[in-house]
Amino acid sequence: LDQSVWEACAGNSAKIPAVGALVYYFPQGHGEQAYAAPDFSSLSCERAEYLCKVKEIQLLASEETDEVYSVVGLDPWISRSAPSPDDFSLTEDTGAEKSRALSFAKILTPSDANNGGGFSVPRFCADSIFPQLDFSVEPPAQMLNVRDVHGKAWEFRHIYRGTPRRHLLTTGWSKFVNSKKLVAGDSVVFIKNKAGELFIGLRRTARSFGSSGSSHAPSHVGSPS
Amino acid sequence: LDQSVWEACAGNSAKIPAVGALVYYFPQGHGEQAYAAPDFSSLSCERAEYLCKVKEIQLLASEETDEVYSVVGLDPWISRSAPSPDDFSLTEDTGAEKSRALSFAKILTPSDANNGGGFSVPRFCADSIFPQLDFSVEPPAQMLNVRDVHGKAWEFRHIYRGTPRRHLLTTGWSKFVNSKKLVAGDSVVFIKNKAGELFIGLRRTARSFGSSGSSHAPSHVGSPS
DNA sequence: TTGTCGGCCGATCGCCGACAA
């Protein structure tokens, strides 16, 4: 999973520490948020927080829901000298904005998520993310080839039509909605990387529990997406 | 799961020993037929077979495939005296045939399993299992309420029509076929218990492996169905 | 600019008798 795509799916509020950065690990918070109770048996003493050094970062996506998450490997850090504030502020160098992929997120309306319907493409998304349409033909239309976070290819018909004119995704859209089990309130993220390739990521709304369908969050420590 | 329904689904060739009966347990056969390798670490010595006494019998049905199977609990049996032949021939007392439910099995034809089609009901099945139709109305038809091995209710329209006249299941049948993923060659078993309630069980043909869909048999010792 | 609606057209589903094995 490409880092720029992962970041676009996770959103701007998700910050990932750099490998080698110092962070605080809170066992209680880990236990409260993890789906399966973590194994704390190797902890030598009970403390509220542990100063750690980031050993490894994995950027992953759920096979089931397409939601992105990260696995952060930590080493306990024994302070010989007082840590410098800079040690805490290290974040992954994404090339100072310039290598970041261009992305656009939209919350699905009932019309977007309805079976019978297509997807209303906000103008900014069509202009900045999608390839330019050929407006010399009527109606202007093209097939979009996009990949989800697992690398699976999807094809959508992108057309500019109606009165007033607007951008729409039609053919291929409902198959995507059904396959991903999207509902109104979920978000889709369209991403264009530096090579011009298109990706589509998902964010899910909080679901009502108690239904038979169970979508389990991974039991790892993860940064919120 | 009612025993008479289980027996009808399993078929006449499936014989179950009675609790208390003596049986031979073959570890090698168990290992060869089980999906997951059994844990033989508690076996004190290596022998080809072990004389055992049946401690418990569970009659079960696969959640995934509706196929019935049994879990047989065994205790090692130390022979103080030579076992009598009668000890081996004990089978579950089903009330000497008289309490056994009436059942009829049919292998699905391509027409039965096709999406567009209904189910051709053999005359014997309609006459002996289904409730009598009211032939004074044209066409004679009724709704059948049946339960699968999990107790889930299904409804089929049973109609007597066509030239020449024949019994058919129409409305509701294709939903059942799709939901159970039935294909030509699979069998359905219609069962009427003593109370007149209808049940429907399944037997699957040997599937070609290697497909992405994996249907795992339970890893227990079971009697073949 | 874009969310929702009703219209409408084509594809599919599924019920039917004809016919033959």
Add this chain to the structure above:
DNA sequence: TTGTCGGCGATCGGCCGACAA
């Protein structure tokens, strides 16, 4: 008696512009 076929009517999916927020 019952398996398969083609016909055909009902239903559904999904593309469309109209219109209003």
